[in-house]
Amino acid sequence: MTDELDLEVLDEDIEKSNKVEKRIKDLSEKVRLTSEERDELKKLGDEKDTKLAEIQRERDFYVGFSDMVVANPAAKDHKDDILAKVKGGYSVEDATYAVLGKAGKLGKPTPPPENPAGGSAVNLPTPGQKPLKELSRDEKRTQLLELEARGDISMT
Numbered sequence: 001m002t003d004e005l006d007l008e009v010l011d012e013d014i015e016k017s018n019k020v021e022k023r024i025k026d027l028s029e030k031v032r033l034t035s036e037e038r039d040e041l042k043k044l045g046d047e048k049d050t051k052l053a054e055i056q057r058e059r060d061f062y063v064g065f066s067d068m069v070v071a072n073p074a075a076k077d078h079k080d081d082i083l084a085k086v087k088g089g090y091s092v093e094d095a096t097y098a099v100l101g102k103a104g105k106l107g108k109p110t111p112p113p114e115n116p117a118g119g120s121a122v123n124l125p126t127p128g129q130k131p132l133k134e135l136s137r138d139e140k141r142t143q144l145l146e147l148e149a150r151g152d153i154s155m156t
Contacts, residue, residue, distance in 0.1 A: 057087050064092035072096060074105040 061083055068082075069075050075082060078099045085095035100106040135143070147153045 061086040
């Protein structure tokens with residue numbers, strides 16, 4: 001009878017150990033799935049942050065680019081290159097100067113328009129002339145008559 005009893009106890013022990021092993025395997029699987037989900041969420045969060053930062057840089061580019069075009073008209077020809085630099089982490093100003101400097105278009109003054117509409121002509125003093133404050137009344141009158149004779153000024 002002790003043999004039968006021992007076999008039953010042995011069978012119960014085996015079943016208990018199988019249940020424990022099954023429970024351990026189930027819990028291990030849950031831990032693995034939970035860690036995979038956590039890693040997936042972290043990856044998605046990082047991707048979201050990266051895309052958000054890129055969109056913010058692009059927005060900043062479009063906000064500041066018009067100011068840079070006013071200061072450097074050649075920038076409008078290199079808009080895509082400047083945008084790529086801004087997306088890479090440059091500020092709009094730094095990216096503009098980097099691209100224009102590399103293209104050799106930085107620092108060249110823009111020529112004034114040939115025939116500006118409106119405004120008045122600039123009369124620069126010729127070298128060797130005295131400043132207006134140092135001229136006597138007769139010298140001022142003489143210069144006015146010379147300018148009128150040349151047609152630079154008129155009395156109407």
